[in-house]
Structure formats: C-alpha cells, structure tokens
Amino acid sequence: MESYTRVPGIVLCYLTLGCRFIWGVVGPLQGSVELPCVHHQPSGSIEEFTVYWQKKNVPEDLVVATIIAGKVDTRYVSEIFRGRAHFNPEGLQDGNYNLTLSNLSLQDSGEYKCIRLRNTNQDPKITETQLEVRAEFSTPVVGDVSSTHKLPTGNEWNLTCTSKGGLELPRIIWINATDGREVRGGRVHKDIQQIGDLINVTSTITLNITSTINISCVIVTKNGNVTSEPYKMEVTEEEERSSPHTLMVSLIIGGVVAVALTVILVKWGHINSKCPPSYRVPNNQTEEL
Known part of the structure; x- marks a missing residue:
C-alpha cells in the first residue's frame, strides 16, 4: 500500500x-x-x-x-x-x-x-x-480452529477470519475462492474488539463439509474491500468414503447383497429337502444275504 x-x-x-x-x-x-x-x-x-x-x-x-x-x-x-x-x-x-x-x-x-x-x-x-x-483494516487471515488443513472427524468444521485496525464496523462475507460466489450455507458469528479508536473483528463460520473446498474472507468497507488469501481444505479418500453419503450407499448395497444371499440359501435348502434320503445297509445284514 x-x-x-x-x-x-x-x-x-x-x-x-x-x-x-x-x-x-x-x-x-x-x-x-x-x-x-x-x-x-x-x-x-x-x-x-x-x-x-x-x-x-x-x-x-x-x-x-x-x-x-x-x-x-x-x-x-x-x-x-x-x-x-x-x-x-x-x-x-x-x-x-x-x-x-x-x-x-x-x-x-x-x-x-x-x-x-x-x-x-x-x-x-x-x-x-x-x-x-x-485507518484501514489489515488483510484478513483465515484459519481453522485445529490449525490443520485436514478435515476433522465429524460433519462440522469451524473457520475463523481475523482483521485489525479499522475505524468503522465493516461487513464480513465468506466467498468461494474458485468462482467468487458468496458462501450462503453454514452459521456465521462475528466478534468485535474495540481498542481506543480502532476496531478488530473476527468472523467464525461453521460448515458441513463433504468434499474439498477453497474459501476466502472479505472485509467490506466504504473505502474498498480487503480479501484474504484463499484457504483450501482437502478431504482425504478415507474421509470421503466415511462421509454420510458414502456410508448410506454402502449400507444399501450391503443390505441388497444380504437379502440375495438369504434367498439363495433358502432355495437351496428347499431343493435338498425333495431328494430321497440315502440309505446304507449295515454290515451284518450284508453277510446274511
């Protein structure tokens, strides 16, 4: 600047x-x-x-x-x-x-x-x-509460956006860094800290994450906007397989397979019940003949 x-x-x-x-x-x-x-x-x-x-x-x-x-x-x-x-x-x-x-x-x-x-x-x-x-707001910094780029266990994920040194209360929005669209889902909470004439702000967004995302935070003021660097969160293959959607598909497939096996076993048992039982002549009776 x-x-x-x-x-x-x-x-x-x-x-x-x-x-x-x-x-x-x-x-x-x-x-x-x-x-x-x-x-x-x-x-x-x-x-x-x-x-x-x-x-x-x-x-x-x-x-x-x-x-x-x-x-x-x-x-x-x-x-x-x-x-x-x-x-x-x-x-x-x-x-x-x-x-x-x-x-x-x-x-x-x-x-x-x-x-x-x-x-x-x-x-x-x-x-x-x-x-x-x-007094312009500093470039916002985005981070997650666990300080890691790997999706934590569970469906919800918290991100924070922090910016300091402004004079007037700004508007804070979260955007998809890939296409620039505002993130509408999730819950957003804003904290304000007044130090003398200056204002520090922190925005926290809670999202349900099922796939990799790329997100940014924007501080909107009358003198212009300040945007953070994109923050990317990758979901590993193991986590993708354990996602609710993947788990539901696995349960359905497993149930269909179990029903099919049950039907096959029942039919196999019914066929065997119609065959005459085998009979073996005792040894002593064979000698008499």
Missing part, C-alpha cells in the same frame, strides 16, 4: 496574495505522508526565502515546520509535531519544500499551508493541502 495518495490540485492566483495551490492527500494511520509545497523554481538562493508550514487550528494555527534564511528552524514548532516533520535536505537547495509527516495520528487530519515568502518583496506563494488520515 502506498503511503499517500494525491488528488488533482487547484491553482488560484490573486493580485495581492500571489498563487494558491490546493491539494488533497490521504495517509495511513501510524504511517508517513508527504505534503506537497508546489511552487515554480525560485530565482535566487535559498537564503532569500522564508518558508512556514502551518496547520489550521482553533483558536490559532499550529506551526508544523519553518525554514529561515535557508536553514530549518524548530524554535517555533508546535510540540505535537516535533520529531515528526522533516524536509529533504538535498531538495531544499532546489527549492523543494515538500514536508514529510511521520507517525500519523487521527488528530493530524486537517488543513495544512505551505507559505513561501521572499525576504525582499514579501510576495507569498501558498500551497494548501487537506490531509485525511485513514
């Missing part, structure tokens, strides 16, 4: 105030962002200019960073920005006054101004930037 995103700028020029540049920038919570200070290449040395970075605030604006006589001056910088606002030293010599703001907090959202003044005629050049700090 990029550290910041700019929207198209607007340039407004005034006879008394010089040119005003307006930008929009998005930065990630606890990450870094570069605030643009867009001016034409100044004529003269850097020592001829004074640059102020300010954040709009009530009752008075906050000083974010300053450059006086070509050098970074932190004497007037507000305490909340100390150690977090930095210029590119090499860029300063070329008139690049872009400011990098690090370790962003939600309170850093707001309007910033870069004001460049020439010491001789006080002709200001102003760049305004609207900064929005966002």
Whole structure:
C-alpha cells in the first residue's frame, strides 16, 4: 500500500496574495505522508526565502515546520509535531519544500499551508493541502480452529477470519475462492474488539463439509474491500468414503447383497429337502444275504 495518495490540485492566483495551490492527500494511520509545497523554481538562493508550514487550528494555527534564511528552524514548532516533520535536505537547495509527516495520528487530519515568502518583496506563494488520515483494516487471515488443513472427524468444521485496525464496523462475507460466489450455507458469528479508536473483528463460520473446498474472507468497507488469501481444505479418500453419503450407499448395497444371499440359501435348502434320503445297509445284514 502506498503511503499517500494525491488528488488533482487547484491553482488560484490573486493580485495581492500571489498563487494558491490546493491539494488533497490521504495517509495511513501510524504511517508517513508527504505534503506537497508546489511552487515554480525560485530565482535566487535559498537564503532569500522564508518558508512556514502551518496547520489550521482553533483558536490559532499550529506551526508544523519553518525554514529561515535557508536553514530549518524548530524554535517555533508546535510540540505535537516535533520529531515528526522533516524536509529533504538535498531538495531544499532546489527549492523543494515538500514536508514529510511521520507517525500519523487521527488528530493530524486537517488543513495544512505551505507559505513561501521572499525576504525582499514579501510576495507569498501558498500551497494548501487537506490531509485525511485513514485507518484501514489489515488483510484478513483465515484459519481453522485445529490449525490443520485436514478435515476433522465429524460433519462440522469451524473457520475463523481475523482483521485489525479499522475505524468503522465493516461487513464480513465468506466467498468461494474458485468462482467468487458468496458462501450462503453454514452459521456465521462475528466478534468485535474495540481498542481506543480502532476496531478488530473476527468472523467464525461453521460448515458441513463433504468434499474439498477453497474459501476466502472479505472485509467490506466504504473505502474498498480487503480479501484474504484463499484457504483450501482437502478431504482425504478415507474421509470421503466415511462421509454420510458414502456410508448410506454402502449400507444399501450391503443390505441388497444380504437379502440375495438369504434367498439363495433358502432355495437351496428347499431343493435338498425333495431328494430321497440315502440309505446304507449295515454290515451284518450284508453277510446274511
């Protein structure tokens, strides 16, 4: 993910105030962002200019960073920005006054101004930037309660999907990673954990599994969707044979075979009962004859 995103700028020029540049920038919570200070290449040395970075605030604006006589001056910088606002030293010599703001907090959202003044005629050049700090949910991670990719004994199987660091409660859906369709079957339970301004979510789905599946979890927010890596669960041949459907077929076949054998044995016994019994003459009677 990029550290910041700019929207198209607007340039407004005034006879008394010089040119005003307006930008929009998005930065990630606890990450870094570069605030643009867009001016034409100044004529003269850097020592001829004074640059102020300010954040709009009530009752008075906050000083974010300053450059006086070509050098970074932190004497007037507000305490909340100390150690977090930095210029590119090499860029300063070329008139690049872009400011990098690090370790962003939600309170850093707001309007910033870069004001460049020439010491001789006080002709200001102003760049305004609207900064929005966002807290995006992390890429969700899918796993099963037994931490194994083999189907556990029984018909039901529990999967969990965990994502952290969002600001608003998201919608969580489970999809078939093969065709992208939402998984409609099963029971779904969602747990929510609030830590300060941030939200962590865990979704648990309970499914009846009879064959191999490939599943993903999707975190749906107004700023876009975040999808987990596909999670594949394979069912072994032994488990497939022991599935309820396979077991039922085996019982039916076994019952048919048993009935057939019973019928054959009964008929065989009936045929034998019609044959005359064999008779053997005793030895003593044979001698008499």
